[in-house]
Amino acid sequence: MADIIQLLPDHVANQIAAGEVVQRPASVVKELLENAIDAGADVIKLIIKDAGKTLVQVIDNGKGMSHTDARMSFERHATSKIKRAEDLFQLSTKGFRGEALASIAAIAHVELKTKQELDDVGNAIVIEGSEVASQDIIVTPTGTSVSVKNLFFNIPARRNFLKSDNVELRHIIDEFHRVALAHPSIGFVLYNNGSESFNLPVSNYRQRIVNIFGNKTNEKLVPVNEDTEVLSISGFVGKPEFAKRTRGEQYFFVNNRFIKSPYLNHAITSAFEGLLKSGTHASYFLNLTVDPNTVDINIHPTKTEIKFDDEQTLYAILRSAVKHSLGQFNIAPVLDFDRDPNLDTPYSYKTNKTSAPKVEVDRSFNPFQEETKFKTNAVAYKKESPANWESLYVGLESKGNQNQEDFSSIQFETEEHSASIFDKDIQVEQSHTTYQLHNKYIVSAIKSGMLVIDQYRAHQRVLYEDYLKNLTVKEAASQQLLFPLELHFSTQDIEVIKQLKGDLEHIGFVFEIMSEEALGITGVPVGVPESEVSIILEQLVSDVQNEVPDSNFSASDLMAKSLAKSMAIKTGTALKKEEQEHLVNTLFACKEPNVSPTNRATFITMSVDELDKKFI
Known part of the structure; x- marks a missing residue:
């Protein structure tokens, strides 16, 4: 029988290794930034185009590589960090396995330019799919520049699995943040599609x-x-x-x-x-x-x-x-919960002497005297009692009789009593059509049995269709705030909100200012509490960054889902009878009442026969 086990070619082995090391453009960013740090650079520049799908370039001013090292760096398991197995437990550097550049070169077009400080000229290597296209001597600054172009050009299936540009860019920025936070002693600069997104100088943590x-x-x-x-x-x-x-x-x-x-x-x-x-x-x-x-x-x-x-x-x-x-730092509560800090003596009064309060009493005061004077700060008060006090009650009896005659002639208007269109018995029955169970489910009787509704998912469906309609019609009502609301976000979050500004205005948000780190909001959608605005926008940004608005999804649909998820009544919220009935009625007025925006069931039905079987 012929032998069937054989060694894989190097380019195939490199592509398999790339599947573990390089999942997306952010993986390339991570490996190249770590290599630049290991090279001793104190200024590192990251250049991104089309969320890394077209170009990922890292430029550093480190120690560079020689002609031979530049060529060897693209070989599998070629590293300067370890020589023995024991070295794996004494690592103080980032990359050490020697797979990063070899894996990246197997699935992209890579161009490397490098020069050491004492050399007059540097080296340039161009590799396409693990094959060296050229290696020349060039003039270049001290350090290394690695350009990774057309990622996954020879593996179309992997490229099709990449997410949208917004999602891939978020992963790149996350990796950039992680490396930059770990090394505040190194300056980092990030350029995205020709514009400077971050410029982080050398600083403390x-x-x-x-x-x-x-x-x-x-x-x-x-x-x-x-x-x-x-x-x-x-x-x-x-x-x-x-x-x-x-x-x-x-x-x-x-x-x-x-x-x-x-x-x-x-x-x-x-x-x-x-x-x-x-x-x-x-x-x-x-x-x-x-x-x-x-x-x-x-x-x-x-x-x-x-x-x-x-x-x-x-x-x-x-x-x-x-x-x-x-x-x-007084963040956690103290043990003395009954102590009121407002009663503490201010520091400026702690050294002052205290004096006992004095009360002055007029011991000659006689309340039975006709004329009494109270000596209070030179203000005199004279009490006068009328001599003819009996005259005050003269004529009261006659006035009372007159008023009684007047009341007898008064006619009261009464509202017409209109009969209800519903029978009294039916009204009593309707007032008990819904019941809230554990502040989570709404139970309602139907002709065939019983209906159990998840109030959170049901409200999500109602709000989702409302927001989607407002985004389409672009005529949502907005309630104006008495005082503008100022919210602060990171630069990355502000960029996402700027992209969504038009859709947010269509559903009722009104923006006054929008700077690099702050938002000024003067109007919010009807029914949105002012205290919830920051939480809603924060959740919206997170959803937009993490979810996948592919061709099957639109930004409006994603925004409507996120807002509905944030604004829906949560599990544990008690609802009045009117609110329960309104939620049930609005749910079944929706186009798709049986599922939430995330395709989960909003209600279940249980027939009388199913209930009967439970008692068998």
């Missing part, structure tokens, strides 16, 4: 956070610092009152490497226990420094998940450090 997420972030941060033999913690957590409904601003860095850890995230959530509103998530930007021997960062292809030797100890230290910071 707090200023780097503010430069990325906006100036308003500064007042939201609480410093966290803890230094133990096992773990060193530094960074910031957000104040509970600024907690968001999305998990966007949550960053863990272990030895300057961004990681995802649900276990450590639970430690933060536990530290904030009792301080957060339901459904909100605290923000945190925490740097953890541990011994490299105690972690394994080679368990995941993208190196975003790592394994700790002693997770329980890290959990306890992290939770205690965050709770200590919240208490130290």
